[in-house]
Amino acid sequence: MKNLIIAFFITCMIFIQVNAQNRCDKACLKELSNGVDFIQFIYNPLTIKEPIKSYYADIKKLLIIPEIEIGRKDIKIALIIPQNVIKSYSVVVSDSVFAYIFKRDIGSHIEIFYSGDESKDSLNSAIQRAKSAGFEHFIAPITTNGLSVINSSDYDDLIFYIPTINIKTVQNPNPNLFFGGIDYEAQIQKLLTKANHKITAFGDGSRVSDMLNNLVANNTNEPYIKNIEGSDIKLNFLKNNYKVKNSSIFLNTPLIKSALLSSQFRVFELTPHILLSTQLNYNSALISLTQSGDRKNMYIANSIMTPDSQLETLSAILGEKLDYDWVAYSTMIGMDFIYLNYINKSAKAIFKEEMQNNQIQYNINIMRTGNYGFYFDE
Template identity: 30%
Template structure:
């Protein structure tokens, strides 16, 4: 009897064990009927939004109208309540290839990014995840084989640089988008032999560093994490800085004859006294941070603590995070400039992602994933893209914009300030 009872209790767990595929059952549809005999003009519709009468809004506004803000509200609620829409067509099919042991939480968040986009389209779709565990050649090969057997032609693959290199070498016949890797990080010869099936969405950190360093004054002090990419970006910053000046230009050197000081910061480093305290060589320098956000906050607080008198504090995309304002003091951010490549957002997709506890406003990997599924969706469904950011030579061509880290938010650095030369006078 106890065995039978245990089996019955275990049955629901077995039934709901994790699967690698989103349920094949169609999502339930919601239908809204308009029972109001009177027409609702724009003022009336705005009043419905203000009073959160969502279903009345959908009933009175079954189709898009000229008012863009009302249309955006309508699309948000259509996606939220899965309203049966007028768009009917062949379903689109996407696969996610996930090395979940390597990418951790991004296995879930990139899946949510794709799902939020597809739900907002209000069209039949199939989304299947292939959890391959690691980025070993055998695991990737097995995942690609499964994708091929199920006849998927569009694949989103959030891989590391190492996994991406392996993936390119295997030369799959499907179209693969890698939101986490920039094309510049992949061997050009391997790409040429892959027959153009790969698309890349990784941020161009080199372009960000180049634009940041344009505003640097000597000496340039670089703090970077101890990784292969961190070392590479440190070298890129040094080269970009030195290119600003001729070899004989004294402005590129400090009083000690040094142009650049670079310090690797490992995970255990919590005190920079040995670097910053009473170090006259670093006084009034430009500090470039290419470190994780928490580590950057630690560095910024100690720049203030040890009176480094930083002329500027520069940060790449890693610094563009709303959490920055929670973990740093306004004084630490007083001269901070952040490079960002997340451009104008689609409000409907932002809200759809929030419903799934997902962030595409500050998390660049989720944002890049959204750009990739948007591009593939336009190819698969033959519809216009939601985003205007171009794909050039198989790479998302991100803009680079500079922001001040203000009291409570990031403020766009306008063109007039950039043209003036000194940003902090």
């Protein structure tokens, strides 16, 4: 059954992604004009031929998907996607939107407007196309580089939810902008309650890593900060490094480098006081990439609190790990926020997180690593 589900959804995703990115040929446009967008295609596959019909029947039975009348649009949202900038997160965001639609069992009109990059001309063009098509509610997974375009009085009549940015990093945001980014500073501050007085932070020179290292520096006293850049990783500097020995070490590095570093501390007999990481390394792969002894004193901050198993299953069908991907999680919360506040105010919330002062408020749990996964620190 699982293989049938995966095969069907891969087929559907190829169908919509090819049409969206290539802007459709005449046959495609005719098909779309008849109302067969992605969600409608799933709910009522008028164009599906054997053997896909049997896959659809199995999935519909498994997920208990109701019939939805073609043309019914309970929710209308545009996605502004700078795919050249956010890369693989383009798919994460769109898949998360689709999973939310399935969870709600609602008809939809979801359309993706690709901007390519985050230049003023590119983003303005994508937003104007969406606005001309009648969209008023937007999900825009942009970086701070593109925020100045959206944070404009030209778009005061539109509602934007930005899943990738925390409002703490924004100066003077307009009231029509809402944010869902993780509060990394709050995570670091909570992790510091486990630390001793001697602080080390490793990065890789990336934008996210530099941001995390700066937050560590701003919240501690003279930390030792070291960047390990490139793929040719040389760690000889760790030998007899008294600055690292018995320190509380922040791994502000991607997963692979974090796993490598955690093993080398023991090799160089540095015996860290504790290993610390933000949401950046909250990933199930960390368990398989590290030895239990290397992560014995590892603590990781996590703000993802998956609401139910059905949403996890729907996300997994679409290839996303909702319980580990904060961008997917933030996107779904944004969908819930828009649906509850602007479309159907009588609906019940799926997520417990609330919007306060235009920013989603996340809880922060400190997690430990076991042999088979993560568990709450007590």
